[in-house]
Amino acid sequence: MQILNRIYPSFKPITQLKKNNKVKEPLFNSNNFSNLAPLKQDTINFGASYKLNRGLLEVVDIELCNFIYENTDVPAENLRKILRESLSQFVISEKNPDGFIQRISTRIKFPESIREKTAGKLGEAFEKDMSKVFNPKDLNDIKKVCGDIIGARVILRKSELDKTAQIIDALIKKVKTGELKITKIENYVSDDPSSGWKYFREEDLQRLCDAVNETRKTEPPIEIITTKKETGYMALHIDLDLSNPEYKTKNNNYKGEIQILGCDVAKLKDVEDFCYKLKDDKDLHSGNSSYKPFVEYFLKLTGKDHPNAEKNFIEYTKRAYMYQRRKEPVNPSNRKRKDNSLPTISECSMTGKIPEGLDFNVLASLKLYCDKIYEIVSKI
Numbered sequence: 400m401q402i403l404n405r406i407y408p409s410f411k412p413i414t415q416l417k418k419n420n421k422v423k424e425p426l427f428n429s430n431n432f433s434n435l436a437p438l439k440q441d442t443i444n445f446g447a448s449y450k451l452n453r454g455l456l457e458v459v460d461i462e463l464c465n466f467i468y469e470n471t472d473v474p475a476e477n478l479r480k481i482l483r484e485s486l487s488q489f490v491i492s493e494k495n496p497d498g499f500i501q502r503i504s505t506r507i508k509f510p511e512s513i514r515e516k517t518a519g520k521l522g523e524a525f526e527k528d529m530s531k532v533f534n535p536k537d538l539n540d541i542k543k544v545c546g547d548i549i550g551a552r553v554i555l556r557k558s559e560l561d562k563t564a565q566i567i568d569a570l571i572k573k574v575k576t577g578e579l580k581i582t583k584i585e586n587y588v589s590d591d592p593s594s595g596w597k598y599f600r601e602e603d604l605q606r607l608c609d610a611v612n613e614t615r616k617t618e619p620p621i622e623i624i625t626t627k628k629e630t631g632y633m634a635l636h637i638d639l640d641l642s643n644p645e646y647k648t649k650n651n652n653y654k655g656e657i658q659i660l661g662c663d664v665a666k667l668k669d670v671e672d673f674c675y676k677l678k679d680d681k682d683l684h685s686g687n688s689s690y691k692p693f694v695e696y697f698l699k700l701t702g703k704d705h706p707n708a709e710k711n712f713i714e715y716t717k718r719a720y721m722y723q724r725r726k727e728p729v730n731p732s733n734r735k736r737k738d739n740s741l742p743t744i745s746e747c748s749m750t751g752k753i754p755e756g757l758d759f760n761v762l763a764s765l766k767l768y769c770d771k772i773y774e775i776v777s778k779i
């Protein structure tokens with residue numbers, strides 16, 4: 400907090416904010432399955448690297464995005480059902496203290512985020528091949544290019560390869576029944592060959608891929624995509640087709656994504672997303688003023704007064720992911736590891752290379768501050 404107050408003087412404790420606002424209905428419905436609770440916010444960023452041309456936002460109809468958002472209930476519940484039936488047996492609980500999944504969370508992309516992603520994809524299409532430009536005013540075209548409107552995270556408490564193989568086995572069963580329609584498998588790994596921190600064996604991923612291809616019949620086969628992120632991010636991403644001929648037209652043709660990663664990596668990812676959305680010229684929550692402190696603070700410390708800050712921040716991020724990945728996720732019922740902080744600049748051997756205010760713990764504090772402002776003003 401001292402660093403925040405020194406670099407961002409207008410920072411005020413959240414207790415000074417008004418708390419007597421009217422409460423609106425929550426954006427997400429509660430779920431009876433406690434370990435499959437909706438995320439409070441649209442925090443999952445799926446790694447787009449494009450710089451957003453903000454002028455393209457005007458091309459995408461926000462009312463159409465609202466319509467898409469409002470009709471996700473059926474496919475979203477179908478995804479939750481699949482996850483409950485296949486993976487709940489592995490989730491830690493009082494009855495299952497040895498469960499190796501810490502929690503499973505789902506979320507729906509907000510209309511503003513759908514609009515922003517559609518605009519970004521349109522920009523990509525213009526840059527790559529004009530003949531493949533989609534219609535940003537067509538309902539199904541938007542659903543097609545926004546493959547993560549409905550998302551889920553499977554957060555691992557333990558990540559031994561024999562345990563993650565059980566996740567693959569459970570997913571294969573759903574693939575073979577036709578309930579789980581996988582369209583893409585992307586494995587994000589470290590580019591450090593000495594790390595040895597894989598979430599899944601190659602042969603287990605190949606078993607899942609083979610099962611998918613056996614059920615796709617006339618469709619082209621999929622392959623496992625191995626991606627080395629510049630930031631060092633590690634996770635398994637699985638793209639889904641959530642269409643069903645029994646759904647009403649307005650509830651159909653949605654795409655989805657499942658992310659599987661360790662709890663420590665997920666914690667860092669939430670903060671890192673914010674930073675890289677700004678790097679890619681994206682607005683946080685589509686420009687909501689609640690996030691102005693974070694925007695101004697981060698851009699100030701990565702601006703022209705700190706010419707190497709952005710490059711070194713990427714290296715810090717990469718080292719931070721490796722540091723997090725080396726932590727075996729804490730057991731909620733037996734806290735052997737009390738440390739709940741994010742990797743510091745010092746722990747990642749980046750002291751003196753980037754401003755101390757870019758420490759992930761400082762950024763996490765400012766993000767939490769903005770989150771609380773957003774929560775309050777959204778209830779007015």
